[in-house]
Amino acid sequence: MPMQSHAEYLRSQALAVMRAELSEVIDQRTIGQERYVTAIKSLTLSRRESVTEPCACVVEPSLVVVVQGAKQLLVGDHAYAYDIDHFMITSLDIPASSQVLQASPDKPLLGLVLKLDVGLIAELISQARLPSPGKCTAEASVGLGTISLALLEPCFRLLALLNTPADIPVLAPLIEREIHYKLLKSDLAARLWQIAAMGGQRQRIARAIDLLKANYAEPLHMADLAAHVQMSTSSLHHYFRQLTAKSPLQYQKWLRLREARRLMLNEGMDAAGAAFRVGYESPSQFSREYGRLFGAPPKRDIESLRQTGEVGTVA
Known part of the structure; x- marks a missing residue:
């Protein structure tokens, strides 16, 4: 076997072992639940046992890693597929839809989401005096990178801290810092x-x-x-749509409808009350726009959510 191909074989084997170890940890933590909020504030684990249709979700600035299965994020007209070979980063709170592409009860989709600290990224660039990787021509708020052992190893050590909660306040920030640094050494x-x-x-x-x-x-x-962010109205509209795939008005509507959904689901509010609470003056307009976003009228959608327990998540 040629030296280069042998080295690649060893790397692929090491990656497979690390993925298996991460899968085992996430599997044990998420049995019976789709979303597991850990004792580490920035870290969430997820599990899905079947493929799904696109589900509306909120995407915070995050690193998303899948160690089993496959998924995609739909932002505007763009689809970003990520799997065991590709991680995803997002840089803004953007409206999107998340779809599970590969999962089953025997082999569920398993993943983690780590919130990104933009300030820490800037600090590491300065302190480590990293050479500039060149200009990034893409303007989208989503990027896909290649999974490496260098990235998965600190992710595994971060998850291992869940077994020793007393160590989390001291060690978790150090490992999160390492993960951010490894991202700055990646192809993103x-x-x-x-x-x-x-x-x-x-x-x-x-x-x-x-x-x-x-x-x-x-x-x-x-x-x-526009004045608040020191931009012209036309520039604000242009860049807002470029980065979020929505206009500011559409983004506000998305925020309103998501909050109304939360009020109905978690606080038992009826559709009319939720509509007025989030700023709608017309319940009928609210119902139409709600149905366009979530695929069903408010009452039917909330009943379905209560039956299935399904909520929009990223990983």
């Missing part, structure tokens, strides 16, 4: 440099999103939103 380094760059359009859009999230029930005035 240029994308991460772009995310961490200060003063760019991405930061302005992120501030616009924060303002919309804080005031989703209030009428939207584009001129005020």
